[in-house]
Amino acid sequence: MKTILLNIFNGRVISPWWILVIDVGISVNAFLIAFILRLNIQLSSYSVSELVFNGGWVCFVYLISFLLFRSYRGVIRHSNYNEFKLLAVACFAAFSFLMLTNTVLDLVNYHLFNVPRLVLIFHFLMTAVISFAFRMVVKETYSSLTKKNTYTNVFIYGAGEMGQITLEAIRSDKNNHYNVVAFIDDNSTKCNMNLHSIPVISWKKALHVGDDKNVGVVILAINHITVQRKHEIAESCLDKGWKLKVMPSVGNWVDGISNQNQIRDIRIEDILGREEIKLNQLQIMNGLGGKVILVTGAAGSIGSEIVRQLLRFPVQKIVMVDVAESALYDLQQELLLSHSDAPFDVILADVTNEYRMQGVFDKYRPQIVFNAAAYKHVPMMEQFPYEAIRVNIGGVKVLADLAVEYKVDKFVMISTDKAVNPTNVMGASKRICEIYIQALSQQKGVNTEFVTTRFGNVLGSNGSVVPLFKKQIERGGPITVTHKDITRYFMTIPEACQLVLEAGFMGHGGEIFVFDMGDPVKVDDLAKEMIRLSGLKLGEDIEISYTGLRPGEKLYEELLASKENTLPTHHKKIMIANVRRYNYALVNDKLKSMLLALKMENNQLLVTRMKEVVPEYKSQNSQYAELDKELVLK
Incomplete structure (x- = not known):
């Protein structure tokens, strides 16, 4: 029947x-x-x-x-x-x-x-x-x-609109395996009431009665909640052995449909991120409105997020350039599904190919360039400095020179905190890029505004520790950490890209903007937190293995936002680096020689050239440390 x-x-x-x-x-x-x-x-x-x-x-x-x-x-x-x-x-x-x-x-x-x-x-x-x-x-x-014989008792944290949407999504799903036993709300006026025949209780009471009700999951369904509060809830759930899940805000729903499948596990980015950034929307809109924008490295973590952020504004066209075919195709398909009417073109090309890049500039005549194309992995660039020079330095020189030739209004380059007193090839290559475009911007007759933005590690970006730790946890471990005391500054991808947009239209040319990265995080603590969020126990279910510092790797990143080397701006999270100026003719000659030397010199000689341009570049835990002694003797 x-x-x-x-x-x-x-x-x-x-x-x-x-x-x-x-x-x-x-x-x-x-x-x-x-x-x-x-x-x-x-x-x-x-x-x-x-x-x-x-x-x-x-x-x-x-x-x-x-x-x-x-x-x-x-x-x-x-x-x-x-x-x-x-x-x-x-x-x-x-x-x-x-x-x-x-x-x-x-x-x-x-x-x-x-x-x-x-x-x-x-x-x-x-x-x-x-x-x-x-x-x-x-x-x-x-x-x-359709009710299943086995289900999990859950609390929905939030008795507002998002909480009710979550309840409806759960109830309307025929494959539902959740049984909502209570809403939780921090608003005392809502407590001790019933909502859709379900009681509303305080978080304190939920912690007290949760075990009696056999609760296994807490679903966070609040649009506006501080990161600190989210972290407190996560810690309490971990202590109680409850899984914490998140119902994304409406704008982040997959396919724009509310259903149980939208409810996802909480991520480390959710509790390590910081408060929402308030952007100067009017200034950015005035800067982007009706403009043709070129984004290089568009298929990467930062480049693709810059593209997504740009689509919020009334741009004329976005031209996306990348050499990674599969990643560029994936981005194209994503945008065709989510922004089918968006004005964008994709270009499969290498930024170091001057002829191809000139064709792009000539065809599209971009008014704004965001350059996120670069090699970024420290150990790889330490092993292959040829590629760091060819792509990072050579690519920036090609793009910057074309920007001047085609009278681009603004050129924004994405740099890194590793360019500060660099200890590795990758950081030194980015510092040379900074030096070149800053010197170029000071030339007479150059109307392009060159702006550099620096920030630290980005949570969830390709090749960062978070995706690596996730894969290692899925495989059952061990999680590999280079050193027990190593610390890093972290920022979420959207936060970093929003600050890039803000800084890009704050500068007038020649500035190097550094971002407030918050407090440093011990990578060891990050690994332990991710283990706990996965519902596993360190020492029982999974282990942490300490592998030693990699070539060129620092134990502690230098604090970018110190008062000694930065100047404030109107945005509290963005500062201007107070760095010395360079003579363009001298820098240009050295870069030309360095790029020509790619065809005939070995790694040792190429790195020596980099150290001559950046005297503060001192190799650390690297095969190139001997070069520092030789330069001192000279």
């Missing part, structure tokens, strides 16, 4: 027209009951012809109202508040029309369609109530038939 009923429900055997017939049938029966009540069951005092005529008239009006408001079109087993409201409006509209008709007929003394008002009132109430009851019976029957 259960199988037959499920086939009926899931196969949509009950057509919307049958729902309409049932609603009209309810209206007919409600009219008969209303008349019986009105006449105190003394039907002999009223003629059958009048009863049929007036009943037909009333039910015809309700039929027209149902058709006009389409109250029968919903899927009954998934009836929600909006469909119940539509049914109520349809019934009330028919009732109001009949009452108005009675009033008009009384004024003209015409009694043919004049139904007693008390009958209309009884009929309206019964039609609405029985129609609601019919839908609720079907909805609850379906819910009972």
Whole structure:
């Protein structure tokens, strides 16, 4: 019997027209009951012809109202508040029309369609109530038939709009395995109340009663919550052994549809991030409005997020350049699905190819360039300095020179904190890039505003520790940490890219902007936190292995935002680095020689050239440390 009923429900055997017939049938029966009540069951005092005529008239009006408001079109087993409201409006509209008709007929003394008002009132109430009851019976029957024998008791943290959307998503999913036992809210006025027949309690009470209710999951469903508070909730859940999950805000829903599949595990980025950045939207909009924008390295973690951020503004076109074919294709497909009407073009090209890049500049005439194209992995660049010079330095020189030639308004280069007193090839290559575009911006006749932005490690970016630790946890470990005391500054990808946009339109040319990275985080603590968030225990389920510092790697990153080497701006998270200026002719000659030397010199000689341009570059834990001694002797 259960199988037959499920086939009926899931196969949509009950057509919307049958729902309409049932609603009209309810209206007919409600009219008969209303008349019986009105006449105190003394039907002999009223003629059958009048009863049929007036009943037909009333039910015809309700039929027209149902058709006009389409109250029968919903899927009954998934009836929600909006469909119940539509049914109520349809019934009330028919009732109001009949009452108005009675009033008009009384004024003209015409009694043919004049139904007693008390009958209309009884009929309206019964039609609405029985129609609601019919839908609720079907909805609850379906819910009972599809209810799983095993489910997890959950708390929904947040009794506001997002919390109610989460409840609806859970209840409407036939594969649901959650049983919501309570809402949690920090607003004391909401506590000790019921919402959708579910109690609302405080977080303190939830921690007290959660074990008794066998709670296994807490779903965070709040649009606006501080990172500190989110971290406190996560810590409490970990202590209690509860899994913490997140219902993303509406703008982050996959396919724009609310369902249980949107609920995801909490990520380390959620509790290590910082408060939402307030951007100068007007300044950025004025800078981007109607402009053609070139983004290089567009398929990378930073470049792709810059593209997503740019799509929020009324740009004329975004030209996305990258040499990584698969990643660029994935980005293209993502944008075709999420921003099908967005004006963008993708270009598969190498930024070091001057001929190809000149073709891009000549065709699109970009007014703004965001350069995120670079090699960034410290150990790889330590092993292959040739590529660091060819791509990082050579690519920036090609793009910067073309920006001047084609009179680009603004050129924003993405740099790194590793360019500060560099100890590795990658950091030194980025520092040379900074030196070149800063010197170029000081040249007479150069109208392009060259701006550099520096920041530290980005959570979740390709090749960063977070994705690496995730993979290692999925494989059962061990998690590899280079040193127990190593610390890094972290920032989320959206935060970094938002600050890039803000700084890009704050500068007027030649500035190097550094970002406030917050407090440093021990990578060892980060690994332990990720283990806990995964529901595992260190030492029992997974181990941490300490592998030693890699070539060129620092134990502690230098604090970028110190008062000694930065100047403040109007944005509290963005400072201007106070660095010395360089002579353009001298720098340009050295870079040309360095790029020409790629074809004939070995790694030792190439790194020596880098150290001559950046005297503060002192190799650490690296094969090139011997070069520092030789330079001192010279």
